[in-house]
Amino acid sequence: MGALAGMLKEKGFNITGSDQGIYPPMSTYLIERGIRIMEGFKPENLDVNPDLVIVGNTVKRDNPEAQELIRRNIPYIHLPMAISEIFLKPKHPIVIAGTHGKTTTTALCAWVFYSAGRDPGFLVGGVLKNFNSNARLGQGEHFIIEGDEYDSAYFDKVPKIWHYRPRTAAITSVEFDHGDIYKDIDHIKSAFSHFVSLIPADGSLLACADYPHIRDIVPHASCPVTTYGYDSSARLQVKDVVLDEKGSLFTLVLDDREIHRFRLPLWGRHNASNGAVVAQIALQHGITLEEIQKGFDTFEGIKRRQEIIYNEDDILIIDDFAHHPTKVRETVKAVRSRFPERRLISVYEPRTNTSRRNFFQDTYPHSFVGSDHVIIAGVFNAGQIEPEKLMNSQKLVEDIKGLGIPSEFQPNADSIVERLSSFCRKGDVVLIMSNGGFGGIYTKLPQAIRMSAVGS
Secondary structure (H helix, E strand, O other): OHHHHHHHHHOOOOOEEEEOOOOOOHHHHHHHOOOEEEEOOOHHHHHHOOOOEEEOOOOOOOOHHHHHHHHOOOOEEEHHHHHHHHHHOOOEEEEEEOOOOHHHHHHHHHHHHHHOOOOOEEEEEEEEOOOOEEEEOOOOOEEEEEEOOOEEEOOEEEEHHHHOOOOEEEEOOOOOOOOOOOOOHHHHHHHHHHHHHOOOOOOEEEEEOOOOOHHHHHHHOOOOEEEEEOOOOOOEEEEEEEEEOOEEEEEEEEOOEEEEEEEEOOOOHHHHHHHHHHHHHHHHOOOOHHHHHHHHHOOOOEOOOOEEEEEEOOEEEEEEOOOOHHHHHHHHHHHHHHOOOOOEEEEEOOOOOOOOEHHHOOOHHHHOEOEOEEEEEOOOOHHHOOHHHEOOHHHHHHHHHOOOOOEEEEOOHHHHHHHHHHHOOOOOEEEEEOOOOHHHHHHHHHHHHHHHHHHO
16 A cells, blocks of 8 residues: 555655554655655544545455545545556556565566666565665556455455456465465465466466465466476476575576576575576566576565664674465575574564464474574464464464474563563574564664663
């Protein structure tokens, strides 16, 4: 929603917006663009007399501002509708979808196209450091968008990706997620199956063969399909991955023919796979191998994706958006490979609608393998979840201990900050994983460690 607001502002519209508990980097992004943010949802926020209201998918039917919107008979649509009609309709949409990996893949794809002179529009669920933005209009042929399978709005309970007019598409992964709206993995597969059926026959689909559920989705496409990944069945193979202090090296092989060996300044085997699909999409659209490598070399990354937010006194703090157990596992592995000789302290907050529930209670413990110490926070807004469905943070700690990894429970950000300010020592890497503000830990912890270092 924040990215859409920025794009509409760039097109010349006067934009205001309502939100609750907004935090950086999006709050900073909006303020810098002169977009007025109104804290909380109140009927009087509509006194600006908008011509159109775009309703976000976290807004529920009983939201007081949504109710007032209807009472005043103000025209309204949702985010995917707005994006589709205003930005995607005249373009060639490249839609990157999947349970995880889509933010990094979309951002990298957008930068490769931009650095190759294609001037794409893009919309990504994270802030690209190259642009200090997560959206751009662009004057070129392509619009590159992160495709979210979550609901469009309370008044249109279908996945966002169904609205995005895919012509070129990629599916990076399919696993169970969004337990608040999907009842099981078959329900999720049906959402992706319909998505691929929307790709026209002259379009293309790239699908990651490393996820078995994708094999049931691919047959629903009427366009050419290229499978990719590490699995031996994939047409586009990611081979000979080497992780070093500069990132990842990998070789791209199509139908047993070596295409190129790439270097990517991102860590982890999962990111090598993300780089591979970006390279193939770029090649399909006439971007050369040299231009792709130039894009990789100059990619600065995404805020909140393995982002170093503190590097003083030989202590590193890394912020990452990981929340699904697969993403937590791959992030821990990537950071471990990046800093193999340093003590790795992993800190995790169960915050999403799925991670706050006990769907993955027995899966999460193994996600932290590679950590030297683990701190699990209390479940965010635990009172909103039925007790019998609630993730049990203390049980998670005990199960991680059962794997031989020292672990502890801390109820909130303040107790974690207090613990780590005395526990951290020189050489430590602290990996914080949450998809939200986490009680301000990203500013509180660096301040506390800095003060502790001064005191010592």
